[in-house]
Amino acid sequence: MSFSESPLSTAEVEAAERLYGDLAQDIRDVRDLTIRTRVDADRVAAARALVQQASQILAEDAPPEPAGIHYNSDGKSWNWGNAVVGVRNAIAPPVVLSWDDNDVVSSELDLGVAYEGPPGCVHGGVSSLLLDHLMGETASDRHTRLIVTGTLTLRYVLPLPLGRVRMKGWISKENGRKITVTAHIGPADSDVPAVEASGLFIVPRWAQSVSDSANVGSLD
Amino acid sequence: MSFSESPLSTAEVEAAERLYGDLAQDIRDVRDLTIRTRVDADRVAAARALVQQASQILAEDAPPEPAGIHYNSDGKSWNWGNAVVGVRNAIAPPVVLSWDDNDVVSSELDLGVAYEGPPGCVHGGVSSLLLDHLMGETASDRHTRLIVTGTLTLRYVLPLPLGRVRMKGWISKENGRKITVTAHIGPADSDVPAVEASGLFIVPRWAQSVSDSANVGSLD
Numbered sequence: 001m002s003f004s005e006s007p008l009s010t011a012e013v014e015a016a017e018r019l020y021g022d023l024a025q026d027i028r029d030v031r032d033l034t035i036r037t038r039v040d041a042d043r044v045a046a047a048r049a050l051v052q053q054a055s056q057i058l059a060e061d062a063p064p065e066p067a068g069i070h071y072n073s074d075g076k077s078w079n080w081g082n083a084v085v086g087v088r089n090a091i092a093p094p095v096v097l098s099w100d101d102n103d104v105v106s107s108e109l110d111l112g113v114a115y116e117g118p119p120g121c122v123h124g125g126v127s128s129l130l131l132d133h134l135m136g137e138t139a140s141d142r143h144t145r146l147i148v149t150g151t152l153t154l155r156y157v158l159p160l161p162l163g164r165v166r167m168k169g170w171i172s173k174e175n176g177r178k179i180t181v182t183a184h185i186g187p188a189d190s191d192v193p194a195v196e197a198s199g200l201f202i203v204p205r206w207a208q209s210v211s212d213s214a215n216v217g218s219l220d
Numbered sequence: 221m222s223f224s225e226s227p228l229s230t231a232e233v234e235a236a237e238r239l240y241g242d243l244a245q246d247i248r249d250v251r252d253l254t255i256r257t258r259v260d261a262d263r264v265a266a267a268r269a270l271v272q273q274a275s276q277i278l279a280e281d282a283p284p285e286p287a288g289i290h291y292n293s294d295g296k297s298w299n300w301g302n303a304v305v306g307v308r309n310a311i312a313p314p315v316v317l318s319w320d321d322n323d324v325v326s327s328e329l330d331l332g333v334a335y336e337g338p339p340g341c342v343h344g345g346v347s348s349l350l351l352d353h354l355m356g357e358t359a360s361d362r363h364t365r366l367i368v369t370g371t372l373t374l375r376y377v378l379p380l381p382l383g384r385v386r387m388k389g390w391i392s393k394e395n396g397r398k399i400t401v402t403a404h405i406g407p408a409d410s411d412v413p414a415v416e417a418s419g420l421f422i423v424p425r426w427a428q429s430v431s432d433s434a435n436v437g438s439l440d
Contacts, residue, residue: 003339023264024254026271027247031310033278034244035287035301044243047274051246054270057263058253066332066382067255068339081255081336083343090251091311091334113286114311116301117353119223120286123303124356124369125349132345133337149344149376156369162286 003077006070013078020080020088027090028114035113077143084133095130097137105138106168108188115162122160127185127195128152130167135181138169139201146207147179150200160194161187169197177203223297226290233298240300240308247310248334255333297363304353315350317357325358326388328408335382342380347405347415348372350387355401358389359421366427367399370420380414381407389417397423 008016030051039047067081067088080088085095093109100106107130117123132152139147169183179201184193228236250271259267287301287308300308305315313329320326327350337343352372359367389403399421404413 019261019264020254020257023268023271026268026275027251027254027310030271030275030278031247031251033275033282034240034247034310035306035308036282036284037240037278038281038283039278041239043277043280044239047277048243048246050270050274050277051243051250054267054274055246055250055253057267057270058250058257058259060263061258062253062256063258064256066336066340068336079336081333083335083337083346086255086336088255089334089336090247090254113301114309115303116286116288116299116306116309117303119288123349123353124372125352126303128348128352128372128374129343129345132348133343136344149374151376152344152348152374154348154369154372156371 003069003071006072008070008072010072010074010076013072013076017078017080017087024088024090024094031090032113082133084130093130095133097134099142102170103138103141104168104170105134106166107134108164108166110164111162113162118159120162122162122165122194124154124156124195127156127160128154128197131169131183131185131195131197132199134167134169135183135197135199136201138171138181138183139179139199141171145203147201147203150178150202152197152199155196156194157196158186158192158194160185164188172198177205177208179203223289223291226292228290228292230292230294230296233292233296237298237300237307244308244310251310252333302353304350313350315353317354319362322390323358323361324388324390325354326386327354328384328386330384331382333382338379340382342382342385342414344374344376344415347376347380348374348417351389351403351405351415351417352419354387354389355403355417355419356421358391358401358403359399359419361391365423367421367423370398370422372417372419375416376414377416378406378412378414380405384408392418397425397428399423 069079071077080086086092097107115126166188167185172182173180181199183197185195186193289299291297306312317327335346386408387405392402393400401419403417405415406413
């Protein structure tokens with residue numbers, strides 16, 4: 001695993017995030033319509049031809065490598081392809097996390113038709129995907145240390161309807177290189193969690209010196 | 221939560237899966253290119269215009285509801301929008317599961333740039349998403365009973381590189397309405413699991429009679 005230092009300035013990174021992030025938002029829209037549409041075969045063929053043309057344009061300069069994690073000399077870091085927070089990844093909602101004064105990490109977001117499991121509800125595995133990421137970032141203590149997930153335990157309490165959801169996580173215990181995080185996800189308009197989670201995160205021995213020197217974070 | 225019986229014949233369902241499934245495959249391609257591309261702003265604008273035109277066509281007849289789970293009088297069931305197995309959902313790889321003679325459920329699939337977490341590796345939460353689904357289907361005993369996830373525990377042993385992966389699950393214990401499933405995921409070319417999982421699945425009391433009468437399955 002590697003993190004790579006980039007010569008891009010923070011302004012250049014932010015401009016690229018807007019440019020390709022807006023494209024990813026268009027892909028999220030067409031992704032949802034592909035699930036919901038009832039148009040006939042001729043119209044599906046027309047839509048496919050347009051999407052394929054778009055792919056051809058984007059493929060004109062597209063190295064095969066995954067996006068990875070990069071940082072610059074300002075301490076700005078970015079992981080555009082991340083499955084949860086990647087602004088260029090149409091699988092990612094994308095989640096935006098915020099830290100409050102008590103170091104509680106939270107996020108509120110809309111989960112639409114592409115996140116379905118049980119009819120009308122968020123897939124149980126999507127809740128675990130989102131919580132795993134939030135908990136890893138929580139354990140990273142505002143990206144001041146690099147951590148890996150040890151174990152993750154999820155308790156499914158109630159079905160979680162598709163729509164606006166809220167999740168929260170906090171460090172509940174620390175013991176040397178072992179960090180325990182508690183978290184939950186539920187409807188944004190309710191205080192009753194649908195899924196409760198507990199995770200053990202570990203600062204790898206090899207990462208202790210890395211964490212001392214760079215803006216790093218969760219390896220999720 | 222509801223399952224709804226559909227008047228569609230199995231042949232009609234399969235034709236629709238091909239039609240819209242091929243479109244979803246095109247969306248997966250453009251999704252990956254949106255992460256990888258380095259084309260300039262003019263070309264991004266051209267690609268966005270094409271994708272937006274495709275969305276307009278698909279939106280001409282697109283009810284807002286999620287896809288849900290449907291079945292017909294042949295016992296065929298489909299969940300096109302499912303985040304793991306939905307053939308019309310560009311978030312789903314989609315996973316295809318197979319059952320062997322010993323009721324071991326497995327799947328081999330490619331996880332590309334859109335499933336990234338740590339640089340070059342599968343997001344830990346993606347492993348939990350895929351395992352949660354496979355384990356739920358495993359607990360459903362070839363869709364002969366309806367189950368819900370109770371708890372899920374994941375142990376992260378090794379990083380899982382992006383690429384071809386294999387996962388397996390089996391029922392390790394049954395006790396009345398409680399079913400324990402064991403599973404793991406790892407590189408397709410290795411016997412060493414990257415993530416090990418154990419899950420407790422429950423047949424809800426209200427579902428015991430449903431399970432006796434229909435082709436149902438996991439509520440994931």
